[in-house]
Amino acid sequence: MITADDPCPCRSGDQFGDCCAPLLAGSPAPTAERLMRSRYTAFAVGDREHLLRSWHPSTRPAELTLDAELRWVRLDVLSTRAGGPFDDEGTVHFIAHYRTPDGRGRQEEVSRFVRERKTWFYLDGVPAAS
Template identity: 50%
Template sequence: MGRMPKRPASSTSASCPCGLPASYAECCGRFHRGEAKPPTAELLMRSRYSAFAVQDEAYLLSSWHPSTRPPAVGFEPGMRWEGLTIVGTTGGSAFDKQGTVEFRARYTQGGRDGEMHEVSRFVRDGGAWSYLNGTVD
């Protein structure tokens, strides 16, 4: 739980874990480094997925709404995030105050494949998007 984040090298050729057609450095890496804030709830969700993939606990906690933020993020030993699919969004644009993002995240752990399905809720707090909570099924 208290491990330091493992961040990939800021290579311009390393693809971003979130699945968008850009390098990690140009995509979610800029959010993780604090160079920019995600302008939409979907981009925040993608950047949080990437933060789980690279085990960036500091970013996950900073992008979590203070009212629901845990004291630490636990990373499952041996879990590897393999892919993200956005199922749908509501609200969450640069002009909204709240939004939802439904997604499916594929992973492997202990040689077994799995999938997490969640509808995440986001709110704009102080001009920046933050993760409020999610419903997993």
């Protein structure tokens, strides 16, 4: 179990209580990157509700099952485009590293985000290669 004083799983360098914890509790993300980092953290800690809540209604699945054997271990943000506090859309290119009983893996994606009524949402993502 992660505590407020632990390093945030998103690897921002901040403590969980000052980084992703408030977003997982329902506070709005100020930028697309912060929302993406909180979504990574939600995958890492198994917070299905945050993942669904932060997913845009037009692309959100009816249900979401998390793989209990998959452990997210590191996030690398490669680049961002727009997605700031005054933008309405943005992208984040990242690599999320994971481990399963079968070994290590990674997911590289360019995610699209939109902001509506001052709230950022994950819209969709496409696999990317670095």
